[in-house]
Amino acid sequence: MRTITLSNGTTVEVECLSCALTSGRIEADGGVILETDYFHAHQDVAYPIKGLIIVASKRHIKSFDEFTEAEKVDYMSVLTRLRKAQRQALQIEHVYYFYNEDTTHHFHTWMVPRYDWMYEFGRSVESVRPVLRYARDEMKDTKHVNEVMNAIQLVKAHIHHE
Numbered sequence: 001m002r003t004i005t006l007s008n009g010t011t012v013e014v015e016c017l018s019c020a021l022t023s024g025r026i027e028a029d030g031g032v033i034l035e036t037d038y039f040h041a042h043q044d045v046a047y048p049i050k051g052l053i054i055v056a057s058k059r060h061i062k063s064f065d066e067f068t069e070a071e072k073v074d075y076m077s078v079l080t081r082l083r084k085a086q087r088q089a090l091q092i093e094h095v096y097y098f099y100n101e102d103t104t105h106h107f108h109t110w111m112v113p114r115y116d117w118m119y120e121f122g123r124s125v126e127s128v129r130p131v132l133r134y135a136r137d138e139m140k141d142t143k144h145v146n147e148v149m150n151a152i153q154l155v156k157a158h159i160h161h162e
């Protein structure tokens with residue numbers, strides 16, 4: 001078991017944070033953005049960045065090569081639906097995608113939007129950690145958090161009106 005502190009300050013004991021989120025045992029702030037038979041998408045609330053979405057598998061697996069045929073198809077569909085919503089609802093022009101197989105949770109992909117303010121931290125992959133840290137430490141005020149919550153609603157509305 002691992003103890004995880006949620007953004008609202010409460011702590012939970014979980015075997016796997018991804019399992020807790022995809023099963024609904026824990027609800028991310030802003031709720032479920034998109035859920036299919038195989039995947040679950042929510043805002044990464046640790047970082048107040050509009051449209052920063054995590055797509056987690058429902059099965060406790062670590063890696064692409066464990067996907068079933070149905071998961072392969074559904075994964076691409078989920079990513080492209082979310083990407084379209086990011087573009088059309090939030091005007092996000094570029095997104096970086098990350099997934100690491102040595103995670104302590106299970107399979108999840110980060111969809112990290114690029115905003116103009118991020119370029120002062122550099123370009124490409126080396127800028128991502130400083131950008132996330134900056135957002136976590138400097139953008140946790142009500143204004144930014146409200147913007148993030150509003151962005152979640154815009155993305156959800158887009159998804160539900162496809």
Ligand SMILES: [Zn+2]
Nearest residue numbers: 016019060106
């Ligand atoms: Zn899991």
